[in-house]
Amino acid sequence: MSVRSERAAVRATVFAACVVASGARASAADHEVYGLVGGGYFGGIERVLVGFGGGAGYRIHPTRSWAFGVEGRWLWYGGNAFTGALSAVYAPRNTRTWSPAFGLVALAGAGDQLRVFSSASPDVPSPWTVWAMVRLAPLRFANADFSVTVLGIDASTGLDAPGRSIAVALSVLEVGAFIR
Amino acid sequence: MKTLFAVVGTVTSMAVVGSCTAGPAQSTRFSPLVLAQAQRFADAIDVERLRAHVLALHAAHQTDTPSLPSWGGGKSHTHHHSAQYVVGALTSLGLEPHVDHSEVDGLDTDNVYADIVGTTRPFETVLLTAHHDAWMQGGADDNGSGVAVLLETARVLHLAPRGRTVRVVAFDREEEGLLGANRYAADHASERVVMIVNLDCVGFATDAPHSQRAPLGLALRDVGNFVLAVADEPASAALARMAHWSSQARPTAPVVGVITPGDAHYPVDSSFLRSDHAPFWRRGVPGIFLTDTANFRNVNYHTERDTPATVNYEFLRGVASVVIGSIVGFAEEP
Numbered sequence: 292m293s294v295r296s297e298r299a300a301v302r303a304t305v306f307a308a309c310v311v312a313s314g315a316r317a318s319a320a321d322h323e324v325y326g327l328v329g330g331g332y333f334g335g336i337e338r339v340l341v342g343f344g345g346g347a348g349y350r351i352h353p354t355r356s357w358a359f360g361v362e363g364r365w366l367w368y369g370g371n372a373f374t375g376a377l378s379a380v381y382a383p384r385n386t387r388t389w390s391p392a393f394g395l396v397a398l399a400g401a402g403d404q405l406r407v408f409s410s411a412s413p414d415v416p417s418p419w420t421v422w423a424m425v426r427l428a429p430l431r432f433a434n435a436d437f438s439v440t441v442l443g444i445d446a447s448t449g450l451d452a453p454g455r456s457i458a459v460a461l462s463v464l465e466v467g468a469f470i471r
Numbered sequence: 472m473k474t475l476f477a478v479v480g481t482v483t484s485m486a487v488v489g490s491c492t493a494g495p496a497q498s499t500r501f502s503p504l505v506l507a508q509a510q511r512f513a514d515a516i517d518v519e520r521l522r523a524h525v526l527a528l529h530a531a532h533q534t535d536t537p538s539l540p541s542w543g544g545g546k547s548h549t550h551h552h553s554a555q556y557v558v559g560a561l562t563s564l565g566l567e568p569h570v571d572h573s574e575v576d577g578l579d580t581d582n583v584y585a586d587i588v589g590t591t592r593p594f595e596t597v598l599l600t601a602h603h604d605a606w607m608q609g610g611a612d613d614n615g616s617g618v619a620v621l622l623e624t625a626r627v628l629h630l631a632p633r634g635r636t637v638r639v640v641a642f643d644r645e646e647e648g649l650l651g652a653n654r655y656a657a658d659h660a661s662e663r664v665v666m667i668v669n670l671d672c673v674g675f676a677t678d679a680p681h682s683q684r685a686p687l688g689l690a691l692r693d694v695g696n697f698v699l700a701v702a703d704e705p706a707s708a709a710l711a712r713m714a715h716w717s718s719q720a721r722p723t724a725p726v727v728g729v730i731t732p733g734d735a736h737y738p739v740d741s742s743f744l745r746s747d748h749a750p751f752w753r754r755g756v757p758g759i760f761l762t763d764t765a766n767f768r769n770v771n772y773h774t775e776r777d778t779p780a781t782v783n784y785e786f787l788r789g790v791a792s793v794v795i796g797s798i799v800g801f802a803e804e805p
Contacts, residue, residue: 336690341739369739370732403732405689405739406707409697410726413714415499415707456690 323350323358323438325467331366331374333400335456337416340374340404342366350378350467358382358392364460370403374460376445380426390438392428396445397421398460422447422458428465438467497708500715501800508803509796513720515627516795518788524560524619525611525674525779525787528603531556532610540647546773550604550643553618554581557603557641560622561585564629571658575650582651584640585625589802591634597801598638598667599624599794600652600747602645609777612769614645616674616782620791627795633802635665642747645671652747656754666709666801667758668794669748673698675769676724676786684767686742689729695768697725698761698790701743704730706757713759713797720796724789759797761790 330343346364353359362376380394399421406416428443443462501509537547554570561568566585573580583603589595601617604610618641625639643651676696683695691699702710707730717726731740745765748758766772771781 332688334688334690339688339690339739341688368737370737403737405732406730407689407691408711408714408728410714410717410723410728413499413711413718413726413728415711415728415730 321352322470323352323360323467324348324470325350325438325465327364327440327462327465329364329443329460329462329464330368331364331400331458331460333374333404333420333422333458333460335458336407338404338406338420340366340369340372340400340402340420342368342370342372346374348376350380350382352382356381356383358394366402369405372400372402372404374398374400376460378426380428382428382431388432388434390431390433392426392431392440392443394426396424396426398424398445398458424458424460428462433467436469438465438469440465440467498804499708499711501712501796501804505800505803506716506719506796509716509799510720512627512631512795512799513722513792516623516722516788516791518784520626521619521623521787521791522779522782522784524622525615525782525784527556528553528615528618529609529611529779532605532608532615535608537608546606547608548604548606548646549608549610550581553603553605553610554583554641554643557583557618557622561625561639564622564626566625566629571655573654575644575654578644578647578650580643580651580654582640582642582655584638584655587625587629587632587637587639589634589636590632593636594663595635596638596662596664597635597798598640598664598751599670599798600640600642600667601670602643602651602747603641604643604646604651605777606646606773607775607777609771609773609775611777611779611782612675612763613672613765613772613777614670615779616672616763616787616790617670619787620670620673620794623791624795624798628798633799635802637798637802645747649747649749653750656750660754664751664756666706667748667751667756668798668801669746669751669758669760670762670790670794671746671760672763672765672769672772673761673790674782674784674787675763675771676783677768682768683764685764686767689742691727691764695764696786697727698786698793699729699764700726701729701731701760701762703752703758704732705755706759709757709797709801710759712800713793716796716800717793720789720792722785722789722792724786724793726793761794 348362350360382392531552535549685691
């Protein structure tokens with residue numbers, strides 16, 4: 292690990308500790324905006340879309356337990372690729388500092404990617420693709436003002452060829468702020 | 472909050488629109504007229520000539536005096552007799568082969584090429600390429616198979632030239648870092664090349680289960696009985712036409728097509744830059760690389776066991792059919 296990445300990890304840890312130390316105060320916040328860094332691999336029999344980058348998103352919390360959100364990411368490695376996601380997650384808010392989130396995500400990907408086809412079906416695959424994924428964010432912490440998620444994962448075995456495709460979007464670090 | 476939504480919406484829209492912007496749409500099918508022409512050329516393929524070329528090129532490497540590059544890990548390299556064989560074979564067809572002899576990094580390099588001059592657009596060129604040099608005095612699949620298809624294509628096509636010029640090029644010293652192709656691409660940069668089709672290892676195929684491996688992260692079928700055709704983004708429509716033609720052609724070989732992003736500018740492309748099309752991709756030339764995937768399938772790759780007996784000649788005939796029909800289409804259609 293480089294010095295720069297070590298510093299980033301320390302900062303993230305300190306920030307998470309601050310969130311934890313500040314306790315779980317109640318809040319009437321209904322809106323949350325966040326930024327994230329992370330990567331993604333979306334591979335199957337028709338395509339490979341892969342890269343590392345960042346993104347931003349917005350969640351609305353209509354109840355104290357559920358949140359619905361939109362999110363966009365940019366990924367770089369196999370070119371410039373983009374994903375957009377709609378999510379519905381169970382994320383108990385402000386009842387305690389540790390606030391794991393679990394839910395479902397509908398994700399669309401586009402942009403530069405490897406596309407695979409064959410003479411048996413000689414049509415070039417669309418540059419668009421969609422995955423239904425499960426979101427697992429057990430290391431999510433929140434207080435009245437901020438949220439921090441470390442190593443959140445959206446995962447799927449793919450719809451086009453179950454067992455032969457896999458989709459994983461990893462959020463190394465996500466930092467959010469609640470807006471009143 | 473409204474401002475935030477506006478900014479997020481605008482950025483997302485720009486990203487999506489930017490990612491999907493493409494040039495003018497190209498047809499992904501050859502016309503029925505071209506398909507009919509392509510089949511007539513495919514009918515003329517002689518599998519015994521393919522076999523004879525592979526045997527002769529293997530013999531040429533066997534009788535050559537190998538060099539032992541200090542960085543080659545003890546592997547021997549041969550290229551003199553194979554260049555002479557290609558010159559002789561093209562001459563016997565009535566073509567006029569050119570030999571570009573040069574010193575590249577202190578190594579003598581002989582690229583051999585010949586033109587089948589186009590009838591209506593002679594200054595637009597379709598390149599069909601294969602390297603003639605080999606490691607380890609083997610070289611039947613790598614790349615006697617590719618050169619055999621190149622020579623058979625030249626034989627079939629030169630009797631009835633197409634609209635564009637078709638230039639067949641046998642590159643030298645591919646195995647030592649694409650030296651011949653790099654030199655050729657630099658020396659001929661001013662020429663108008665509309666397409667390059669590069670053949671490297673196209674004769675090894677098997678129906679054995681689990682005989683096919685793939686680069687990490689790429690899900691290919693696990694039976695090694697297809698030819699992999701890898702295109703850069705500018706050649707994506709051409710690759711679709713080739714795949715469609717292969718589904719119509721008789722004989723044929725199954726084609727698995729891969730379109731790589733970024734025209735070889737991104738790390739994910741590195742697995743697909745192993746052969747002589749790479750210098751052309753970097754210059755923006757539309758190109759398709761055909762291969763049996765070499766070491767991802769062929770256990771004889773880069774050994775003395777790469778002999779003519781290991782080549783699947785019916786598969787090679789199918790590959791030749793796919794190549795000849797595609798070259799006819801690329802030389803005829805926009």
